[in-house]
Amino acid sequence: MKRINQLKIPFVLLTTLLVGMRTGMAFAGNMESGSYAYGENIGWINFSPSQGPGVTVTDSAVAGYAWGENIGWINLAPTYGGVVNDGAGHLSGYAWAENVGWINFAPTGGGVTIDPATGVFSGDAWGENIGWINFAPTYGGVTTSWRPSIGSGGGGGTGTESQNTPTGSNVNISFGSGVTVTFSSVSTAGDTTVTASNTGPGAPSGFQLGNPPTYYDISTTAGYTPPITVCIPYDPNQYVDPNQAKLFHYENGSWKDVTISNNTVTHILCGRVNSLSPFAVAEPIPVVDMKAYAISATIGGANLYVSSTVQNSGDLPIAQVNVGLYLSPDKAITGDGNDISIGNYSVSNLAANATNTVNSTLTIQNVPEGSYYVGMVANYDQLFSEGDTTNNARSTSSAFRT
Numbered sequence: 088m089k090r091i092n093q094l095k096i097p098f099v100l101l102t103t104l105l106v107g108m109r110t111g112m113a114f115a116g117n118m119e120s121g122s123y124a125y126g127e128n129i130g131w132i133n134f135s136p137s138q139g140p141g142v143t144v145t146d147s148a149v150a151g152y153a154w155g156e157n158i159g160w161i162n163l164a165p166t167y168g169g170v171v172n173d174g175a176g177h178l179s180g181y182a183w184a185e186n187v188g189w190i191n192f193a194p195t196g197g198g199v200t201i202d203p204a205t206g207v208f209s210g211d212a213w214g215e216n217i218g219w220i221n222f223a224p225t226y227g228g229v230t231t232s233w234r235p236s237i238g239s240g241g242g243g244g245t246g247t248e249s250q251n252t253p254t255g256s257n258v259n260i261s262f263g264s265g266v267t268v269t270f271s272s273v274s275t276a277g278d279t280t281v282t283a284s285n286t287g288p289g290a291p292s293g294f295q296l297g298n299p300p301t302y303y304d305i306s307t308t309a310g311y312t313p314p315i316t317v318c319i320p321y322d323p324n325q326y327v328d329p330n331q332a333k334l335f336h337y338e339n340g341s342w343k344d345v346t347i348s349n350n351t352v353t354h355i356l357c358g359r360v361n362s363l364s365p366f367a368v369a370e371p372i373p374v375v376d377m378k379a380y381a382i383s384a385t386i387g388g389a390n391l392y393v394s395s396t397v398q399n400s401g402d403l404p405i406a407q408v409n410v411g412l413y414l415s416p417d418k419a420i421t422g423d424g425n426d427i428s429i430g431n432y433s434v435s436n437l438a439a440n441a442t443n444t445v446n447s448t449l450t451i452q453n454v455p456e457g458s459y460y461v462g463m464v465a466n467y468d469q470l471f472s473e474g475d476t477t478n479n480a481r482s483t484s485s486a487f488r489t
């Protein structure tokens with residue numbers, strides 16, 4: 088990186104800040120107290136200083152100020168640099184030390200990482216004027232409470248979170264992603280881990296997963312007695328009907344619906360299980376279905392007046408459906424065989440459950456003399472496929488004579 092002399096402004100601001108905060112403050116940021124790195128030539132660097140804004144790790148960066156006992160403040164998010172977190176704890180980029188210049192967090196032969204499960208830093212940064220800085224020295228070490236965010240709100244994020252799991256009854260473990268795991272009883276302490284990913288077993292039969300599908304593989308090293316209550320947030324925008332969403336647990340090679348509650352306001356699904364393994368949220372595959380809802384007809388002179396109603400009886404809106412009208416010597420309306428086509432029309436943008444009525448005036452010509460029922464077939468041209476086609480046709484209750 089090109090060396091750029093830092094502006095004086097940040098130093099002035101920091102001095103002001105420190106004067107304002109000098110009246111005894113706990114350290115800020117999200118580092119554990121007593122977090123120290125060690126510079127081979129400059130000694131200890133405090134990542135949890137009791138003054139200043141502290142050091143904060145996020146999914147995308149490390150920001151704030153560390154304090155070097157011999158070199159003063161180190162700005163982790165300077166104007167022309169900044170320490171970057173790739174979201175999984177692999178750091179890169181540059182910090183700026185007010186007295187000794189740039190510090191590279193991903194130098195050749197070194198590099199600093201954060202264990203996403205524990206928040207413990209390891210590896211070495213390189214200062215252009217001060218050499219190596221060790222983040223896991225023998226008598227120190229740097230630890231953050233940051234853990235990777237894995238799809239907070241249940242929307243397709245990936246990553247791993249781990250939490251201490253103490254002994255006791257009704258032990259509730261909450262993760263940053265919003266996942267909670269409540270053990271009815273923990274006999275030996277351990278760690279409970281949630282790994283979110285977008286790959287896993289196919290959807291349960293008759294159901295579909297979110298888009299993208301999000302799997303939560305939950306495991307624990309704690310000794311526990313079942314049952315366990317698992318709650319997982321979901322993004323309602325990933326489902327056609329969030330009210331129908333279920334929590335599934337993958338047990339013995341197949342999905343099992345373990346849902347005990349679905350809070351459709353907070354969008355959290357809870358289930359009760361006796362073991363831990365992958366979980367996923369799924370909803371019934373939405374039904375596409377058009378229905379011939381009603382038809383009536385009257386004769387007036389040479390005109391045939393037909394009133395026909397279709398209904399979208401599926402779960403999804405229908406952009407367009409085409410409806411055919413027929414004369415048939417029998418009540419069986421199929422659109423072919425002895426049915427005579429007398430017209431068709433299109434209906435656009437029909438919402439789920441909505442009906443649409445069209446009044447048609449038709450002139451009967453070139454039809455053999457006889458007795459006819461008037462019939463309709465919704466989606467007669469099979470513009471889209473439906474799960475149920477037995478409800479697509481309907482005839483008038485009585486026939487008329489030509």
Ligand SMILES: [Ca+2]
Binds near residue numbers: 415417418419420
């Ligand atoms: Ca017929």
Ligand SMILES: [Ca+2]
Binds near residue numbers: 376377473475477
């Ligand atoms: Ca149908």
